Amino acid sequence: MTSAAVAQSGVLTPLYRLLELWSQLLFALGDLTGLELLQYQFMHRAILVGLCIGVIAPLIGTFLVHRQLALIGDALAHTAFAGVAVGLFLNSVLELGVSPYLTAVVVAVIAALLIELISEVTDAYNDVSMAIVLSTGFALGTVLISINAGGLAVGVNQYLFGNLSTVSRENAVIMLVLFGVIATVVGVTRNQLLYVTFDETAAEVSGLSVAWYNRVMVMLTALVVVGAMQIMGVILVAAMLVVPVAGATQLSRSFTQSLLVAVVLSQLAIVLGITVAYYVGATAGGVIVLVAVAIYVAAVVLGKLQSVRAEGPAPDIGSIEAVDSEESGR
Template sequence: MATEQHSRIPRTAGLIATIPVAIAALYVIMYVLFPPLFERFWGATCGTVDTWLVCSSFVQHGFTAGVLIGVTAPVVGAYLVNRQMALIGEALAHMAFGGVAIGLFVGAAVPSADYPLLFALVAATIAALCMQYIAIKTDGYADIPIAIMLTGGFALGIAVISYGVTFHSTVESYLFGDILFVPFENVQLMVGLTLVVIGTITLTHKQLLFITFDREAARLARIDVRFYDTLLIVLTALVVVAAMQILGAILVAGMLVIPVAAAMQITDSFNRGLILSVAFGQIAVFVGILLSAWWNIATGAMIILVAIALYFASLLARMLS
C-alpha cells in the first residue's frame, strides 16, 4: 500500500507540473501561431477562388468555426450517444444560453466585462458539475434533472432578457446561431477549446471507452469512473459553448448526436464510427453553410437539416445492404 501511494505522488506531481506548460503552449498556438496561419490559408484560398463566399472575413470566420465544431461535437457525442446521454447536450446548451444572457447583461453595464461566451462557459460547466453530482446521488442520469436544466437554463435566459431589453438581436444570434456574428477573437477561443477537447479525448480514450461499454469491469479495473464521467460531461459543456454562435442554443445538441447516429447505421465499430461521425459532421457543416448562402436560410438550421438528411441516407443504406 505504501509503495502504491508513493508511486502515485510523483505521477500526480508530474501531471500538475505539465499544466502550466500546456497552458503556455495553448496560448502560443491561439494567439501567436493561429492568426498568421489563418491569414495565409484564407489568403491563398481567396486568391485561388475569387468569390465573396471565400473572401469575406465573416464567412472565413464561420467556415473555420464550423470545421472545428464538425470535429469536436461528433467526437464527444460518440461517447454520449453510446451511453444514452444524448439529451445532456441539450440541457447544457440551454444553461449556456442563460449564461450568455447574464454575460450580455453584465457587459452592457460593465463594458470591460463584455465576454458572453466566458459567462456561457462558466454556466455550462457549473451545470455539468451539478448534473454529475445529481447523477451520483440518484445513481444515473434521470430525466428529471435533465428536464430541470433544460427549462431552468432557458427560464434564466428569458428572465434576464426580459429585464435588459437593449440586446435582443445579440441574444437571438446565440439562440438561433448566426455565421455573421463570429468575431475572430471567438474563433481563437474555439481553437483553444478544440485543442483542449481533442487532446483530452486522445489521452483518455481508452478509459472513456471502457466506462462507456462496461462500467462494472472498469470499476473492477480500478478506473475512477466518477472522474471520467465528470470529465466527459465537462468536455460536453466546452463543445456546447464553442458551437453556440454557429448553431445556436436550440440546435447545438444536434451536432453532438445526429452525425454519430448516422455513423452508427453504417458500422458497429466504435473507432470507425468515430471517424465516420467526424466526416459526416464536416459534410453537414460545409454543405449547410453553402446552402444557407445560396438559399438565404439560417446557417445553423441548414447544417442540422443536412445532418438529418445524412442520417436518413445512412439509414436507407443500411436497409438496402
Template sequence: MTATTIPLTTVEGSVVDRVLAVLLDDLWGGLLDGLAGAAGVDLLSLPFMQRAYLAAVCVAIVGPLVGSFLVHREMAMIGDTLAHAAFAGVAAGLFVNAVFAVAVPPLATALVVAALAALVVQTLVDYAGAYRDTSLAIVLTGSFAVGSVLITAADGGIAVGINAYLFGSLATVSRANAGILLAMTTLVGLAVGAAYRPLVYVTFDEVGARAAGIDVTRYNRLLAVLTAVVVVGAMQIMGVILVAAMLVIPVAAAAPVTGFRRSIAASVAAGLLATVAGVTLSYWYDVAAGGTIVLTAIAVYVAVIAAARLRGRLVSSRRERVARANADATDADAGTGAGTGTPDGGDGAE
C-alpha cells in the same frame, strides 16, 4: 534617461494577436485563399466566411467526438440541457454588461455556467438518486428560467444581443471567437485522447470499470465538462436552440459503421459534410446557419441510413440467389445419382 515600462497585458495581447494572425490569416486564410483561386469560389476568400468555415470544422470535430460517448451512454439530451444552461450564462454576461457596465465576455460566462450545470447534472445522478432524464429536465428548465428572468430584469435591453446566441450567425464568429473555438477544439481533442481508454470502459461497462478500480465519477465529470465546452463553442454558429444536434445527428449517421474508433471517424466525416455544406448554403440563400447545418446533417443521416438498408437488401437478395442456386445444383446432383441404376430398378448385379 528613464526606462519605458510596457504593461504585461499589452505584451500578452500582442503575443496572442500574432499567434492568431499566423493561425487564422497565414495558415487557414492562406489555405482557403488558395482554394478560392483554384476553384474560382470567391466566398472562400472572404474573411468572415473563413472564420465561419473554421468554426464549422471545429464544431464538426469536437461535436461527434464527445457525442459518440454520450449517445452510447444514452445521455444524448445532455447537450440540449447544457445548451440552455449556456443560454443562462450568456444572459448573465449580457446582464452584467448592461447593468454594471463591466466588460464581461458572454462566452466566458456561458462556459462557466454550462460547466457548473454539467457538474450539477452528474452530481444529481451520482448522489441524489435522481434518474438521468429527471436531472436533465431539472437543470434544463431551471437554466432557461434563470435566463428568462435576467432578460426581463434588464427591461428587455439585452434581448436583441442574445438573439445571435439563440439562433447562431455567421457574422458573430469574430477573430477572437475563432481563436477561442480553436483552443477549445485542441483542448477537447487532447483530453479525449488522454482519457480515451477509461472513457470507453466507463461508457460500455460502468460496473466493470468500477470493479477494475477506475474512478468512474471522475471520468463522468470529465465527459460532462467536455460536453459543456463543446456546447459553448458550437453556440457561436449553431445557436443555443440547435447546438445539441451536432452531438447526436452525426453519431447517428455513423451507426452502420462497426468498431467504436471507426464510428467516431465516420461521425466526424458526417459532421464535416453537414457543417461545411450548411455554412455554404446559409451564405448562398441568406438563411440561418444553425438551422441549415442541422437540416443538412439530417439529410446526411437519411441518406446514410437509406444506403445502408439498400445495401442490406442487396446483400440479402444476393445470398438468396446463391442459396437457391446451390439448392438447384444439389437437386440436379441428386437426380443424376438416382438415374445411374439399371432400367428395372436393380443395381446391375446378376
C-alpha cells in the same frame, strides 16, 4: 482581466497569427475558385469554427450516443444560454467587457457538474437531472434577458439561432482553445472513457473512478456545446452531437470506425450547410442540421442495402440450399 486584456498580453498571439494564415489561405483559394464566400474574413472565421465543430462534436457525441445520453447536449445548450445572459448582464451593468461565450463556458461546465451531482445524490435518472438543469438554466437566462438593463435583450437571436457574421476574431480564438482542450483530454483519457462507456460495473471493479470520468465527459460536452453555439445557436446545437453519430452507426462495425465516419459526415454537413446558408441567405444552424439529417437518411438507406447484400438472397423453399440450412440449424 478582460478578454481584450488577455489578447493584448500576448498569451493568445500564436492563435491570432494562425487566424491570419487561415484567412490568407482561404483568400488564395477564393481567387483560384472564384467562390464569393471565400472573399470575406468573417466567412473564414465561420468556416474555421465549423470545421472545429465538425471534429469535436462527433468526438464527444459518439460517447454520448453509446451511453444513451443524447439529450444532455440540449440541456447544456439551454444552460449555456443562461451563461450568455450572465455575460451580457455583467457587461451592461458592471461594464466588465467579458465575452458572453466565456461566461457561457463557466455556467455550462457548472451545469454539467450539477447534472452528475443531482443523479448521484438523489439517485434520480439522468433524464430527470437534465430536465431540472435545463429548465433552471433557460429560466435564469430568460429572466436576465427580460430585465432589459441597458438594452440587454438586443442581439439575443444570434445566440438562439447562431449567426455566421457574428463570429469575431476573439470568438474564433475561444473555439481554437476549446478544440485543443477537448482533443487533448479525449486523447489522454480515451481508453478509460471507452471502458466506462460500455461497462461501468467492470470499470469500477477494475479500479477506475467511474464518477470522475462521468464528470469529465459532461464537462467536455459543455465545452463542445458552447463552442458550437456560435454558428448553430442554442436551439440546434445538440443536433451535431447526435445526428452525424447516428448516421455513422449505420455504416460502421466498431467504435473507432463509427467515430471516424461520424467526423466525415459532420464535416460534410457543416461545409455544405454553411455554403448553402451563405448563398440563400438562410440561418446557418438550421441549414446545417437539415443537411445532416439528409445525410443521416442516406446513411440509413446505404446501411440497409449493405445488410441485404451481406445476407444474400434467401434460398427457395424446398431447394438444396434451404435443406442444408435447415439441417445445419438442428
